[in-house]
Amino acid sequence: xxxxxxxxxxxxxxxxxxxxxxxxxxxxxxxxxxxxxxxxxxxxxxxxxxxxxxxxxxxxxxxxxxxxxxxxxxxxxxxxxxxxxxxxxxxxxxxxxxxxxxxxxxxxxxxxxxxxxxxxxxxxxxxxxxxxxxxxxxxxxxxxxxxxxxxxxxxxxxxxxxxxxxxxxxxxxxxxxxxxxxxxxxxxxxxxxxxxxxxxxxxxxxxxxxxxxxxxxxxxxxxxxxxxxxxxxxxxxxxxxxxxxxxxxxxxxxxxxxxxxxxx
Numbered sequence: 001x002x003x004x005x006x007x008x009x010x011x012x013x014x015x016x017x018x019x020x021x022x023x024x025x026x027x028x029x030x031x032x033x034x035x036x037x038x039x040x041x042x043x044x045x046x047x048x049x050x051x052x053x054x055x056x057x058x059x060x061x062x063x064x065x066x067x068x069x070x071x072x073x074x075x076x077x078x079x080x081x082x083x084x085x086x087x088x089x090x091x092x093x094x095x096x097x098x099x100x101x102x103x104x105x106x107x108x109x110x111x112x113x114x115x116x117x118x119x120x121x122x123x124x125x126x127x128x129x130x131x132x133x134x135x136x137x138x139x140x141x142x143x144x145x146x147x148x149x150x151x152x153x154x155x156x157x158x159x160x161x162x163x164x165x166x167x168x169x170x171x172x173x174x175x176x177x178x179x180x181x182x183x184x185x186x187x188x189x190x191x192x193x194x195x196x197x198x199x200x201x202x203x204x205x206x207x208x209x210x211x212x213x214x215x216x217x218x219x220x221x222x223x224x225x226x227x228x229x230x231x232x233x234x235x236x237x238x239x240x241x242x243x244x245x246x247x248x249x250x251x252x253x254x255x256x257x258x259x260x261x262x263x264x
Contacts (some may be wrong), residue, residue: 069095069096069155069156069157069158070095070096070097070098070099070154070155070156070157070158071091071094071095071097071098071099071156071157071158071159071160072099072101072150072154072156072158072159072160072190073087073088073091073098073099073100073101073102073159073160073161073162074101074102074111074147074150074159074160074161074162074163075100075101075102075103075106075160075161075162075163076102076103076104076105076106076107076162076163076165076166077102077103077104077105077106077119077120077242078102078162078165078242078248079100079101079102079162080102080104080120080122081242081245081248082243082245082246082248082249082252083162083243083248083249083251083252084100084102084162084252086248086249086252086253087160087162087252087255087256088100088124088126089126090252090253090256091160091256091259092126092127092128092130093128094260094263095128095157095158096127096128097125097126097127097128097154098125098126098127099123099124099125099126099154099156100122100123100124100126101122101123101144101145101150102120102121102122102123102162103115103117103120103121103142103144104117104118104119104120104121105117105118105119105166106144106163106166107163107166107167107168107175108163108168108175108176108178108179109168109170109175109178110144111144111145111146111147111150111179111182112146112147112148112178112179112182115143115144115145115146116141116142116143116144117141117142117143117144118140118141119139119140119141120138120139120140120142121136121138121142121143121144122134122136122137122138123135123136123145147179147182147183148182148185151182151183151185156190157190157191158190158191158192158193158263159183159190159191159192159193160192160193160194160195160259161179161192161193161194161195162195163179163194164195164196164197164205164208164209164212165197165198165200165205165241167204167208171211172207172208172211172212172215173211173212173214173215174215176194176211176212176215176216177215177218180192180215180216180218180219180222184219189219189220189221189222190221191221191262191263192216192219192221192222192223193222193223193225193255193258193259193262194212194216194222194223194224194225195225195227195255196208196209196212196213196224196225196226196227196228197209197227197228197241198227198228198230198231198235198236198241198243198251199227199228199229199230199231199232199234199235199236200235200236200237200238200241201235201236201237201238201241202235202238204238205228205235205241206228209224209226209227209228212224213226223259223262225255225258225259227251227254227255230250230251230254231243231247231251
C-alpha cells in the first residue's frame with residue numbers, strides 16, 4: 001500500500017531568488033476524484049533482454065550534450081522498474097554519472113519530510129562507460145535519502161523527477177514547490193526536468209499534471225514533461241497505474257526525447 005504522507009507547509013516561507021512570478025494554481029478536483037493509489041510491489045528491475053539493458057539507440061547520444069556533471073533521477077516505483085532502468089540507461093551518454101534514487105509509493109514529501117517507505121527503495125549509479133553499481137537495494141520497509149543528503153552527496157547538474165502517480169494529502173502544487181526549494185539551495189538550482197504521470201484514473205492525472213506544471217512555472221530552469229499525452233487514448237487504472245514492461249520502456253523513450261534536446 002502507498003505510504004501517503006501529509007504535508008505541513010509554512011505559508012510564510014519566502015520564495016528563493018530564482019522564482020518567477022507565481023502563476024495561478026488549477027482548481028482542486030473534488031475529493032471523490034482525487035486518486036488514492038495502491039502501489040504494487042517493487043518490480044524486478046533486472047533487464048530481461050539485451051534490448052532493455054542497451055544504453056541507447058546508436059544516434060541517441062548525438063542528440064544530447066555530454067556533461068562532466070551528474071544526472072540525478074528521483075522517483076517513485078516507476079523509477080525502480082523498466083521505465084526507470086530504460087531512462088537511466090539512455091541518459092548515461094549525457095553525463096559522467098547517472099544516479100537513480102527510487103522509492104516505492106513515494107510522493108514529493110517522502111524525500112524532504114518523512115523519508116520512510118514501506119515497499120522498497122533503491123539507489124543505483126551508472127557511469128558513462130556502462131558500468132553499474134547498486135548502492136542500496138531494499139524490497140521492504142526502508143529509510144530513503146533526503147533531498148538535502150542527495151544534493152550534498154551528488155551535487156547534480158541535472159535532476160530528473162519522476163513523481164506524481166501517488167497522490168498526497170496536501171495540495172500537489174505546494175508539494176512540488178517545496179520540493180523545488182529543497183533542490184535550489186544557497187541560491188543555486190540544477191537544471192530540472194519533471195516527468196509528470198501518464199494518463200490514469202479519469203481526471204486524476206490531468207489535475208496532478210496541471211498542478212505540478214503551475215508550480216514549476218515559478219522556477220527558472222525547470223521543465224515539465226506532460227506524460228498524459230503519451231497514453232491519453234488508453235489511460236491506466238486509478239489504483240494500478242503501471243505499464244507492462246514494453247510500454248514502460250516506450251514511455252521512457254518518450255520522456256528522453258523531450259529531455260535530450262535541452263541538455264546543452
